[in-house]
Amino acid sequence: MSAATVLERPAVAPHQHPDLADREDVRPAGRRLGPGPRRRLAWLLGPSALLLLWTVSSGTGLLDPRVLSEPWTVVVTAGELIADGRLQENLAVSAQRALLGLIFGTVVGAVLALVAGLSRVGEALIDGPVQIKRAIPGLALIPLLILWFGIDETMKVLTITLGVFVPVYLQTYAGLRGIDLRYVELAQTVRLSRASFIRRVVLPGALPGFFLGLRFAVTGAWVSLVVVEQINATSGIGYMMELARTYGQTNIIVLGLAVYGILGLLSDGTVRLIERKALSWQRTLAG
Amino acid sequence: MAANTGGLTAVAPSAVERPSAARLAVAANTGARPALAANAAVSVRGLIRGFGPKGVLNGVDLDxxxxxxxxxxxxxxxxxxxxxxxxxxxxxxxxxxxxxxxxDRVSVVFQDSRLLPWDTVLGNVTLGLREHAETRACRALAEVGLAGREKSWPHQLSGGEQQRVALARSLVREPQLLLADEPFGALDALTRIRMHGLLRDLVTAHRPAVLLVTHDVDEAIALADRIVVLDHGRTATVRPVAPQVGSAADAAGHEALRRDLLTALGVHTSVGTAIESAAGAAEAAARPAAAGAR
Incomplete structure (x- = not known):
């Protein structure tokens, strides 16, 4: 340290060295095993390809309009429905149901996961019933929910909530229980209080699992929404599609499907964006 | 061995007293044992620990x-x-x-830096601090030479830097006892020597009692006031390190101590030399500089 010797070396990397400047890089190309750098808007590629396939098949007559409407017909239909206000009206109703169910379900799932993950009593009380609920398809509960709550908004939001809380619970619980025991030991040696332990170790440690659950939950919310809106509803995108089925309006059905698809894609993208911001400390293959 | 195993009593963990420095409590079953040393920071008597049928610690005494x-x-x-x-x-x-x-105040440095990956460097040092957490943490980080890195994520630091954060985290609590479990075992030889210097400076400044667990004889000689060899679950050899040993002036004394310790560890000197030349060439080359800095 005191007798440090500085070895003089040219501070030029080999490929910048004048003698080597015009030489090719002759190192054997190392195989890169990760997926490579992230590119902007790359996520649009798959959906665009699907749209292109649809357009080409319709344009060439490969796809009968009675089976599946042409993309341009769907666009025109969308224009008409927006003009008379039906699309945005139904969309607003649907979005509100999905959002309410998502919020309730996420809160319930996360709280249950914390209670079950942090105490043995909670685990014994909560985990079993949730696993049972998980085994019962959401649709199977609808008749009972209709009997209990009628066919109004409560039943619809509740059905979505029940579909949403399970994945949030499962993934948050798994994330929480997967927190490295070494961090728990560390928390003991610095004498963290229980509250600080939860805030500084448990919550951030369980966050990756929570976000994974949230992504399942968002998709699940839209799926449940479709079901409740097609069974008993007088408004919403699903009702609009169900009505179109009665009148054989394929274009409106396809429009409804497209709306569901776009909503699903957008909401998943939003969650992923929040996830990337919140988990910026993570270094994973996702990059 | 059999007698030791039989002597392992299943005592509830609460029976092992962990009193504060002020009030010294003695477990009921220790009447036959020598009393704890009154003035020592750490006092251990007849410590027995076992996993399964095998005893790991068979009655350790340590002050x-x-x-x-x-x-x-x-x-x-x-x-x-x-x-x-x-x-x-x-x-x-x-x-x-x-x-x-x-x-009362005990800090632990583990072999892995054990930084919370989801917290910044500063957040890791303030963990569990109550008063003036940020000011004290910043000062501790400056002390280990990491001023300006407060906002970095742990994964953005090198292994040596991460371990320095861990040192800052343990020393910011002003511990009366610093426990270090092979804290430099995962670092390369050159970084390890730098860390030895840093640890020595920090310990000189803060004066905690230190228990450094290591399997590196040279590390023990370079850092410790006293070396204890643990053999078959008991403290076997207790060897004070004379102040001049470790400095370049007393190379012969250093070698003798080294040989003694290696023998106590069951390594014959010739073998020990072979291990040194194989494993620690870089460290051996840099050792005079580190010793000179002492």
């Missing part, structure tokens, strides 16, 4: 004076870490008995 730097040497699997974890209060659910007294 560490306030401000004393003790290195605990031993081959891997000899129970070094078990002893350290017992002192750190991390050995719940382990069978055993004995009496331990440690001070």
């Amino acid at each position: 560490i004076a306030p401000g004393e730097f003790v290195a605990l040497l031993g081959p891997s699997g000899c129970g070094k870490s078990t002893l350290l974890r017992a002192l750190a209060g991390l050995d719940r659910d382990v069978r055993g008995s004995g009496v331990i007294r440690v001070p």
